[in-house]
Amino acid sequence: MSELQGSTNDFINQLVVKAIEKKKKNEQTLANKLKPRLEHVLFSQFDVLETIESHNQKTTLYRLAKKDEPEKQICCKVLNSEQPEHVQEMFVAEATHLEVAQHPSIIDFIKLGNEFERPYFMYKWAEGESVAEKLTRHKYKSFRHDHIAWLIYQLAGALEYIHTKGICHLDIKPSNIIICEDDSIKLIDFGAAQYINDSRKYNEASLSYASPKYIESGKAVPQDDVYSMALLVCALFTGYSDNNDWKALLQQRKRPHTIPKTVWNLLRLVVTKPRTHGLTPISFAQALAHIDMNVMQGSHNAPLFTQLRNADLVLRKSSKYDVFRLGRFKYLEASLAACLCLITFTVLLKSFAFTVADNNAVSLSDTSSRIKPAQAATFLSQPPWEIENALDNNSSDVVSLAPYREAVDVQNSQLRIWYGQEQEELKKERLSQVNQFTELDSIHKDMIILRDYLDRNVVLSSSVDRRLTKLMASVNNLKLEHQKYNYSSMLEDEALAKNVMSGDSKGVEEYMRKSWIKSQANSYYYAYVLPKQVLNQVISSVDEHAKTHFYSKAIDEINEAIKLYGDTVELSSKKSELIVKRSEYVLFGTVTGEMVFEGDKLTTALEDLHGVAPARFKEVSDLLKKIAKDSLDKSFQQDTPAEGALAIEKALNAYQKKVTI
Incomplete structure (x- = not known):
């Protein structure tokens, strides 16, 4: 009986406790409702x-x-x-x-x-763009090495500091790093942060970038942030942001061509030893900064920053030169220079046509033993088979041919050097084309077998049949497209040799000649067409920024273009025009009160306008004085402040002490 009474009392006590808790909860809810929203x-x-x-x-x-x-x-x-x-x-x-x-x-x-x-x-609020947004906008394009080093250097400073405060961020990823307008970074989102050696039952860290040791233990250590930094670096060098299997990528033996060897070794060290790599954020950033500055950087049209005032402070200066790697800008730059020289010589004296078969052409025997550069350039601009015919012409004087032979030998010597440097890459590229076609053919055969199997087993629905048919047609189109420009099932030399042995020597000769002409057209594209297209894209971007009054961004882009193309009339005129527009935007925006800029910006605007367009400066300053005076008179009558007019008047008076308006 006593036991029954005791259990009854316990039950009653539980009901009382629950009733009290419910009452307190209701009171708290009511109190919250009474609070202002x-x-x-x-x-x-x-x-x-x-x-x-x-x-x-x-x-x-x-x-x-x-x-x-x-x-x-x-x-x-x-x-x-x-x-x-x-x-x-x-x-x-x-x-x-x-x-x-x-x-x-x-x-x-x-x-x-x-x-x-x-x-x-x-x-x-931090005005700018996240690294994730930049990666998405420039997908699959590696970023410049100095940009990456500068970004990581700033991030490492922040992480090193919070580690001294006993905090780990634990969610370092592209979407949590903002690139501000002044090229600084801001680290955001501390939702997953923990104190060092602390553990928490619930966390919101990104699994794509989190250290596996942190995921296993739930405890946070500073090395976990370094691990996430390493994966961030990998994303920046490869241009990928949505690859979840970073560890597999970094543990593979073959290094991606966009990642320098020193960086590759550093990343593999961190990923294979998540907590025993012995690196702090700063030491990781310092090791990353050991990048050869003369090695071609990644894609120049995918910048992280616009001004990079301090990026060079973290990089190693080196005179070592990584010669002509395929896909790097130094190789393109050298190729452009070589093509430019060759084509320039060709254009200089287009009228000089050196062809032995042409009765109107200048014969080799009529020239002196010393040939002019223009003559040599015109001779070398011919197709190699015509050069060979001219040099083998028995009717020409051996002495007169000697300078041309020498010019051909010099050119061929340089071409052999370039070919030697790129031979392996070219061979890999051709082999890749063969492998692509073979793989397409294999996929097509497998799809036919699969379709037949499904059909025989009566499991091929009409929707699946349509999908398979569409896929097979797509693979066929890819094969046909591939065959237009490449030999399909074997390497070029094997295919051409087979054609020769089958009696199609003329066809092989025609293929070689067309391929040579195509390569020359490709050289012209890189020397003239592509640079012009790139410049047009830059100018288009500049104009878009100018339309939305982002004049400083537009001027920064023009300055970058000047670094590449030189201070041409077109670019210098565009820059002057933008400086004038920016100055007028700042000055007139302030005097009308639409947006009031600080005194330093007003002074800079006046100096820029005066330096670039003195005549326009006189007109603008007179107009500003008039508008400011009218605005101040009106403000006195209506008893309303005219801060912009006062600021302009003050700036003009101060500047008048320096120059005569």
């Missing part, structure tokens, strides 16, 4: 520029601009309603870690609050 307060003081819901729907991020001050932008991260206790703890932990980890390369923390119905924290 966070959104009401935010929306009354800020304009909402963007609302981002987290992928797990636990938080909401508001990008806000202060009313009447759109340049002042912040982010407010809010915990959504009715979240479990562990989610609330993680939210507060994220804000706390961010506050403790303040560093120039980390997003600026503002405050953590709980005075409304839900907790929230604020930080400054």
